[in-house]
Amino acid sequence: xxxxxxxxxxxxxxxxxxxxxxxxxxxxxxxxxxxxxxxxxxxxxxxxxxxxxxxxxxxxxxxxxxxxxxxxxxxxxxxxxxxxxxxxxxxxxxxxxxxxxxxxxxxxxxxxxxxxxxxxxxxxxxxxxxxxxxxxxxxxxxxxxxxxxxxxxxxxxxxxxxxxxxxxxxxxxxxxxxxxxxxxxxxxxxxxxxxxxxxxxxxxxxxxxxxxxxxxxxxxxxxxxxxxxxxxxxxxxxxxxxxxxxxxxxxxxxxxxxxxxxxxxxxxxxxxxxxxxxxxxxxxxxxxxxxxxxxxxxxxxxxxxxxxxxxxxxxxxxxxxxxxxxxxxxxxxxxxxxxxxxxxxxxxxxxxxxxxxxxxxxxxxxxxxxxxxxxxxxxxxxxxxxxxxxxxxxxxxxxxxxxxxxxxxxxxxxxxxxxxxxxxxxxxxxxxxxxxxxxxxxxxxxxxxxxxxxxxxxxxxxxxxxxxxxxxxxxxxxxxxxxxxxxxxxxxxxxxxxxxxxxxxxxxxxxxxxxxxxx
Amino acid sequence: xxxxxxxxxxxxxxxxxxxxxxxxxxxxxxxxxxxxxxxxxxxxxxxxxxxxxxxxxxxxxxxxxxxxxxxxxxxxxxxxxxxxxxxxxxxxxxxxxxxxxxxxxxxxxxxxxxxxxxxxxxxxxxxxxxxxxxxxxxxxxxxxxxxxxxxxxxxxxxxxxxxxxxxxxxxxxxxxxxxxxxxxxxxxxxxxxxxxxxxxxxxxxxxxxxxxxxxxxxxxxxxxxxxxxxxxxxxxxxxxxxxxxxxxxxxxxxxxxxxxxxxxxxxxxxxxxxxxxxxxxxxxxxxxxxxxxxxxxxxxxxxxxxxxxxxxxxxxxxxxxxxxxxxxxxxxxxxxxxxxxxxxxxxxxxxxxxxxxxxxxxxxxxxxxxxxxxxxxxxxxxxxxxxxxxxxxxxxxxxxxxxxxxxxxxxxxxxxxxxxxxxxxxxxxxxxxx
Numbered sequence: 001x002x003x004x005x006x007x008x009x010x011x012x013x014x015x016x017x018x019x020x021x022x023x024x025x026x027x028x029x030x031x032x033x034x035x036x037x038x039x040x041x042x043x044x045x046x047x048x049x050x051x052x053x054x055x056x057x058x059x060x061x062x063x064x065x066x067x068x069x070x071x072x073x074x075x076x077x078x079x080x081x082x083x084x085x086x087x088x089x090x091x092x093x094x095x096x097x098x099x100x101x102x103x104x105x106x107x108x109x110x111x112x113x114x115x116x117x118x119x120x121x122x123x124x125x126x127x128x129x130x131x132x133x134x135x136x137x138x139x140x141x142x143x144x145x146x147x148x149x150x151x152x153x154x155x156x157x158x159x160x161x162x163x164x165x166x167x168x169x170x171x172x173x174x175x176x177x178x179x180x181x182x183x184x185x186x187x188x189x190x191x192x193x194x195x196x197x198x199x200x201x202x203x204x205x206x207x208x209x210x211x212x213x214x215x216x217x218x219x220x221x222x223x224x225x226x227x228x229x230x231x232x233x234x235x236x237x238x239x240x241x242x243x244x245x246x247x248x249x250x251x252x253x254x255x256x257x258x259x260x261x262x263x264x265x266x267x268x269x270x271x272x273x274x275x276x277x278x279x280x281x282x283x284x285x286x287x288x289x290x291x292x293x294x295x296x297x298x299x300x301x302x303x304x305x306x307x308x309x310x311x312x313x314x315x316x317x318x319x320x321x322x323x324x325x326x327x328x329x330x331x332x333x334x335x336x337x338x339x340x341x342x343x344x345x346x347x348x349x350x351x352x353x354x355x356x357x358x359x360x361x362x363x364x365x366x367x368x369x370x371x372x373x374x375x376x377x378x379x380x381x382x383x384x385x386x387x388x389x390x391x392x393x394x395x396x397x398x399x400x401x402x403x404x405x406x407x408x409x410x411x412x413x414x415x416x417x418x419x420x421x422x423x424x425x426x427x428x429x430x431x432x433x434x435x436x437x438x439x440x441x442x443x444x445x446x447x448x449x450x451x452x453x454x455x456x457x458x459x460x461x462x463x464x465x466x467x468x469x470x471x472x473x474x475x476x477x478x479x480x481x482x483x484x485x486x487x488x489x490x491x492x493x494x495x496x497x498x499x500x501x502x503x504x505x506x507x508x509x510x511x512x513x514x515x516x517x518x519x
Numbered sequence: 520x521x522x523x524x525x526x527x528x529x530x531x532x533x534x535x536x537x538x539x540x541x542x543x544x545x546x547x548x549x550x551x552x553x554x555x556x557x558x559x560x561x562x563x564x565x566x567x568x569x570x571x572x573x574x575x576x577x578x579x580x581x582x583x584x585x586x587x588x589x590x591x592x593x594x595x596x597x598x599x600x601x602x603x604x605x606x607x608x609x610x611x612x613x614x615x616x617x618x619x620x621x622x623x624x625x626x627x628x629x630x631x632x633x634x635x636x637x638x639x640x641x642x643x644x645x646x647x648x649x650x651x652x653x654x655x656x657x658x659x660x661x662x663x664x665x666x667x668x669x670x671x672x673x674x675x676x677x678x679x680x681x682x683x684x685x686x687x688x689x690x691x692x693x694x695x696x697x698x699x700x701x702x703x704x705x706x707x708x709x710x711x712x713x714x715x716x717x718x719x720x721x722x723x724x725x726x727x728x729x730x731x732x733x734x735x736x737x738x739x740x741x742x743x744x745x746x747x748x749x750x751x752x753x754x755x756x757x758x759x760x761x762x763x764x765x766x767x768x769x770x771x772x773x774x775x776x777x778x779x780x781x782x783x784x785x786x787x788x789x790x791x792x793x794x795x796x797x798x799x800x801x802x803x804x805x806x807x808x809x810x811x812x813x814x815x816x817x818x819x820x821x822x823x824x825x826x827x828x829x830x831x832x833x834x835x836x837x838x839x840x841x842x843x844x845x846x847x848x849x850x851x852x853x854x855x856x857x858x859x860x861x862x863x864x865x866x867x868x869x870x871x872x873x874x875x876x877x878x879x880x881x882x883x884x885x886x887x888x889x890x891x892x893x894x895x896x897x898x899x900x901x902x903x904x905x906x907x908x909x910x911x912x913x914x915x916x917x918x919x920x921x922x923x924x925x926x927x928x929x930x931x932x933x934x935x936x937x938x939x940x941x942x943x944x945x946x947x948x949x950x951x952x953x
Contacts, residue, residue, distance in 0.1 A: 254762035300705070
């Protein structure tokens with residue numbers, strides 16, 4: 001399996017390398033300025049590399065997610081933006097240090113480490129590089145000598161993606177045009193202060209879950225293999241020994257029945273969390289979710305509340321086959337009476353999990369198989385995010401890109417290219433799939449007048465389709481161009497890696513779409 | 520955590536037309552005595568609390584009716600008359616008459632155009648509802664199907680509330696939003712009211728799970744609420760039924776699965792739809808007792824119910840009770856009911872549970888006929904009052920449209936103006952767009 005994996009990895013790297021990406025080395029902020037101020041970045045500082053493989057590419061980014069939602073609990077310990085940015089959780093999925101000196105060989109060994117789930121954050125103090133899949137040279141503003149953390153973003157599938165630094169607001173104006181602009185000055189001191197703690201996304205989910213279970217003894221977990229096995233994605237690891245077999249209930253394989261059971265328990269006072277081992281399995285529970293979960297509060301005239309959380313991993317993974325790669329957001333979105341949210345970073349995963357558990361409404365929390373190993377530093381303090389609000393990932397001026405879950409990372413990768421080309425995309429992670437946060441989205445549209453929706457959901461009747469309709473209805477006057485929606489192909493996800501890649505939206509397509517829209 | 524397997528047996532296969540006196544005997548299972556291995560059961564008892572002791576009287580699968588009666592008479596200190604006291608029989612009679620009168624009035628109102636849609640009447644099955652629910656406490660849960668009017672009434676929901684709900688008025692038990700098939704009452708712990716068959720069984724299992732959870736995790740030691748799930752013979756071929764039998768037996772949940780086997784699922788005869796029509800046999804397959812009882816005799820149902828509810832309260836696990844019963848009317852008021860043999864209907868009409876109880880009461884001189892008549896009159900008045908109340912009640916206003924969709928109305932999201940949709944004044948008027 002490793003071989004197949006690496007073969008694929010190499011293919012991918014080689015594809016990208018055709019675009020003549022070069023490695024960059026930036027040692028200090030001054031370089032950064034020079035580089036960043038030039039849209040298009042023709043004058044990239046090129047660095048000699050010790051790499052023997054000229055086709056080597058290294059993605060290294062620092063994914064600075066700036067959550068400038070209103071909903072963030074601002075437990076700012078420091079007044080500085082650095083502190084805030086650290087706490088707001090820059091997503092830096094770290095799987096191992098990759099020096100510019102690393103050859104592909106080293107990358108492979110890093111991959112091996114990744115495959116074994118070893119994530120190590122090491123400092124890359126001296127250099128960074130970032131590439132755009134289309135071969136545009138991007139200045140990478142990743143490293144600063146003081147920064148301790150690696151700037152590598154590696155996803156759980158091992159693919160190295162450039163995260164992107166966003167939020168030019170936090171940085172002085174010089175970095176406005178650069179998607180990968182780090183909050184250079186901000187991040188420097190942030191890591192030094194080391195607030196918060198680092199963990200992977202599934203650990204963040206577990207932390208949120210554990211905190212809520214501690215807080216309220218009525219909270220329980222119901223699902224297959226959640227107890228003794230610890231959850232098939234380890235989200236409920238070690239919870240059964242701590243809380244007992246009744247609070248973390250291993251069920252037989254009967255989704256419809258145990259989802260209904262959770263609903264009955266919710267009606268009679270408990271707050272169960274139903275874990276679908278894979279979101280696709282919840283199709284078997286569709287009867288209970290649609291009829292009972294969504295409707296009982298209404299048909300009982302408000303007498304019974306159903307504070308249930310239904311969560312599980314979905315989305316297209318790594319050659320998992322058609323049935324394990326389903327995106328059910330579209331199937332559930334019409335059910336009246338439920339809320340749907342999708343998490344994408346450890347920070348918002350924990351926050352949304354807690355919010356969902358505390359909510360009196362039934363909530364479906366969509367996680368993504370490939371995002372479970374994202375690493376990020378999240379605050380130590382307790383925080384709960386709002387279920388109805390969207391997240392501003394990167395403010396911009398030219399175009400609004402709406403996305404959620406895994407596609408956020410593809411969008412950010414594309415954003416780097418776009419910035420190089422001189423575009424300034426505003427990226428919003430909508431997070432709340434039902435209902436849509438029309439306020440954040442609307443404000444963005446009023447600013448940029450162009451919308452691109454990037455999603456992994458199916459084209460037909462998906463979240464993008466609903467969002468397009470909502471935007472056209474509400475903000476038609478503000479649009480300079482028709483809303484464009486990039487979704488997955490309407491095919492059952494193929495097993496073959498190449499085919500699978502073509503079913504989901506790739507960064508290259510995003511770049512093309514933006515160029516098209518912004519003409 | 521294996522569930523105890525008590526010996527279950529059926530004395531006669533259902534449901535052949537028989538004379539009233541030789542109707543199948545109900546099975547009284549005494550956990551202490553009747554724990555011999557059941558013919559169909561492959562389980563070994565894993566419970567230490569039940570000693571596999573005396574099984575002298577249960578070797579064969581079928582025991583003659585006479586034997587059982589004799590045994591009971593020997594066990595009980597006096598004759599069968601003591602099965603029921605005067606007060607109890609008044610309660611039972613009143614409950615059943617209320618159910619019958621209510622359903623008859625529903626039919627009238629339906630044909631007069633006061634209620635619409637699918638209305639499923641319970642005529643003929645009152646013994647099951649009364650037999651079980653009369654023994655429950657207020658905190659115990661009842662979960663039903665679309666044939667739920669009488670379950671609601673037996674559980675204590677006022678006739679006024681049920682009738683208004685049927686009329687679609689805002690004073691109904693579900694504010695007019697549920698209708699005939701979705702009767703809910705938090706106060707009386709009626710968990711519905713489900714339109715799809717089999718849907719309510721997992722919900723009932725969940726309520727039983729919550730009861731066990733409260734006792735064991737939340738340490739509410741006195742929490743011994745049981746749940747009774749009612750459903751029909753057609754449901755017993757549905758996956759959710761089997762899945763829930765498995766889970767309930769696995770975790771020994773305090774639940775009683777009551778099958779109201781009226782032999783017909785709309786137009787599908789139970790015998791044509793089921794490979795093994797003896798539903799009670801499916802209980803032991805999952806490790807719980809399966810009992811068959813004559814569902815047209817409220818006293819027999821009550822006896823079985825006592826045992827089953829007692830078992831559940833003591834934490835010994837679930838029971839599957841198959842009540843052989845019959846519905847005198849069609850599946851719903853829209854069903855012409857042409858498929859059933861008139862002879863079959865006539866036969867069961869002679870086994871009308873209310874008539875049977877009345878006969879029993881009169882024969883045993885528990886209550887005078889005049890008192891029974893007084894009860895009937897009183898019930899008629901209650902029903903009349905319910906209809907008047909429902910007629911006079913207001914229909915739901917426009918503003919009710921969007922209420923109760925979400926327990927937390929923030930779930931409607933944030934509008935373009937930045938405020939939550941539910942804060943929009945037009946929202947309460949029901950004219951806001953969501």
